[in-house]
Amino acid sequence: MKIFLIPEKVSALIFDMDNTLYTHDGYIRYQIESLIKKLAEKQGADFDETKGAIEARRRKHAEENKGAAISLGNIFKSFGVSMEETIRWREELFRPELFLRRDGKLREALLRLAARFSLGLYTNNPVLVARKTLACLGAEDCFPVIVGLDTCLVSKPSGLSLRKTAEMLGADTGLCVSVGDRYDIDLALPLEMGMGGILADNVSDVYRLPSVFEDAGFRL
Numbered sequence: 732m733k734i735f736l737i738p739e740k741v742s743a744l745i746f747d748m749d750n751t752l753y754t755h756d757g758y759i760r761y762q763i764e765s766l767i768k769k770l771a772e773k774q775g776a777d778f779d780e781t782k783g784a785i786e787a788r789r790r791k792h793a794e795e796n797k798g799a800a801i802s803l804g805n806i807f808k809s810f811g812v813s814m815e816e817t818i819r820w821r822e823e824l825f826r827p828e829l830f831l832r833r834d835g836k837l838r839e840a841l842l843r844l845a846a847r848f849s850l851g852l853y854t855n856n857p858v859l860v861a862r863k864t865l866a867c868l869g870a871e872d873c874f875p876v877i878v879g880l881d882t883c884l885v886s887k888p889s890g891l892s893l894r895k896t897a898e899m900l901g902a903d904t905g906l907c908v909s910v911g912d913r914y915d916i917d918l919a920l921p922l923e924m925g926m927g928g929i930l931a932d933n934v935s936d937v938y939r940l941p942s943v944f945e946d947a948g949f950r951l
């Protein structure tokens with residue numbers, strides 16, 4: 732875990748979902764590979780060729796942006812896949828129930844945090860996939876606000892989606908803390924917008940968040 736900033740006053744926490752609320756390398760790999768396979772089919776190319784082209788696009792973006800990562804959604808956009816199509820693919824392909832199980836420790840941590848803060852989920856997956864994922868984890872009632880790829884039709888990082896999430900949570904952006912596993916995707920822009928930011932290396936870091944906020948002076 733790396734705490735970049737916890738503001739003096741906090742009213743809402745905005746969580747990333749994949750690789751933050753669960754840690755499952757196989758499911759993450761499945762999501763990426765099934766999308767690449769779909770793109771390969773659309774382009775009439777083979778899987779390895781498409782994967783190579785995506786990697787090249789990633790490297791180019793990093794070279795032109797001081798090493799910063801780019802989301803798969805934005806890479807697909809640069810290959811001519813519309814956001815609507817990406818959303819449909821993700822809804823069709825992703826089956827969290829095949830990979831994820833109920834996580835009592837996650838639920839306990841989220842409920843403790845929810846007693847003090849409003850909790851929002853901001854994900855690059857569609858809202859439908861987010862709901863299914865939360866149901867698998869046993870956390871479907873922990874997030875009154877979910878903003879997905881289909882909410883504003885833009886991929887992370889997006890100021891529009893972040894402002895929308897904060898607005899739905901009824902919180903000024905300066906009173907929000909973003910929690911996610913990728914600095915470039917989940918934290919850089921929120922920090923620039925005046926939000927707090929916490930990098931979670933895996934779901935165990937989320938279990939520890941109630942203590943982190945208590946140590947920072949918040950009574951849960």
Ligand SMILES: [Mg+2]
Pocket residue numbers: 747748749750751911912913
């Ligand atoms: Mg993530």
